[in-house]
Amino acid sequence: MAATAAAASSATFALGRSSSGVSQLRPARGSSPLLIAGKRKSARISATLLTEKPNSPAPASQEPESLPGNEEQQEEARLASSSSSSSSDKPESWIIRVEQGFNLFATDFVIAILDRLYADRDYARFYVLETIARVPYFAFVSVLHMYESFGWWRRADYLKVHFAESWNELHHLLVMEALGGDERWFDRFLAQHIAVAYYFLTSLMYTISPRMAYHFSECVEKHAFSTYDKFIKAHGEELKKLPAPQVAVDYYTKGDLYMFDEFQTDRLPETRRPRVDNLYDVFVNIREDEWEHCKTMKACQVRGNLHSPHSTKLKDLPDEAQDEKEDEEDEEEVAECAGIVECAITATSHAERVRKKSTALLKQ
Known part of the structure; x- marks a missing residue:
């Protein structure tokens, strides 16, 4: 049994350590059940628009139809749409443009640094990404707890969903650690210090403009999705030959999957149960998780537009x-x-x- 486990472990790390294989290949750059706003009957239509293509999960072997092909072009079109939909004398449209412009600049700046530092080390890059990706949800929950203490906020669904999102990102991080992404002291030092700075930045941003903070997190999740998507397409055959880390098997297939369903606000509970037969499946699942985060963060930019998938059993x-x-x-x-x-x-x-x-x- 020990020999079998050792063999699986070495196979799991082979992709990240091979001197002639995947480690030399570079990851590509750049990369609620109902959403409700106001009266729910009219909100179903607006929520559908926000979530791109609700209740239509993509097959594991291909990307969803609504994926961001060129993120910069999509954001420019989105900014143009937001400005054209409101009159030019409304200051809010300009505020939104400034907020989103800052978010795009900050995201591109960090991506450029990561591209340079982790050009040929995929798992280390993913470890850094997942360490950073968890932070906004901590910040959101912290600020909302403060508002609760002051009697300003009583929407438990936001707290439930954001905690479930952080729980999902935690397991992404555990997968990357199991693959050896955190072996170097420098990678841990960099990821953890960026996370601390990012926490305070996101907390401040969220207290001033939740809409801006949610958009910033959407930008980060889109980059994570794009990175995983291109990695899967580049290394799919190699990944299919490697075993899945046990932490991924346990998270996606075993025990109470309430938390797994909770962060997917565009789906009814128990409608997504991923397969985890090999390392390829693991990365496909992580990629799809990131897309679910994108949809939730996009929907959150409309005030009051988020409800827990478990808040009502509408399907029954x-x-x-x-x-x-x-x-x-x-x-x-x-x-x-x-x-x-x-x-x-x-x-x-x-x-x-x-x-x-x-x-x-x-x-x-």
Whole structure:
């Protein structure tokens, strides 16, 4: 048994260490169940637009139809669309352009550094990416907990989803560690110090503009997706010959998969159960996870547009019962705000929010 485990371990590391194989090949550069905004019946359409192609998972052997082919062109088109959809005298459209412009510049800057440092070391690069990718979700949860303490925020779904996202990224990181991505002291030092700086930057950004912070995280996740996608296409045959790390097998196929379903806000629970037969499957699953993060982060940029996939078991209800359930949840009075300035200015007590809700219902 020990000999078999040792052989599997050596095979697992072979891809990252081979002097003539994959380690010399470079990764390419550059790279809710319902989403709800306002009244849910009308939100289904807008959420569909935000999530590109909901409830249509891609086959493991190919990329989704809505993948970002050229990220820079997509972002430019998106900026142009946001500006054309609103009048030029509205300051918010310019604020959005500035926010997204900064995010794209910062992301491209970090990518350029990683491309230079990790041009021929795939697993080390992935280790750094996964260490960094977890950070925004820590920051979001930290700020939301602070808002909860002040009585400004009472949307538990955001906390649940963001924690599930961090849990998913943690297992990506564990996979990269199992593949030897953290062997060098310099890689650990660099990744951890970037993560600390990124945490404080994201926390500050989130307190000022959650929309900007979510877009920044979307940019990071898109780069991670693109990197894995090109790596899979370049090394697919080699990856299929190598065993999957046990941590990946356990995460994707064993035990309670509640947390795995929770971060995928564009899917109903239990509708995605990946296969993990070899290392190729592992990287395909990680790639698809990153795309699920992209969709969630994009949807979060619309205020109040996120609900836990487990918040309602809509798939088990008939259409009429679904509508009744949605109406009941719409009537719930929830504290929410966007950014610390708005939260501080508009903060009210629970009793006052209930009175305002009752008054509004009576007027209807």
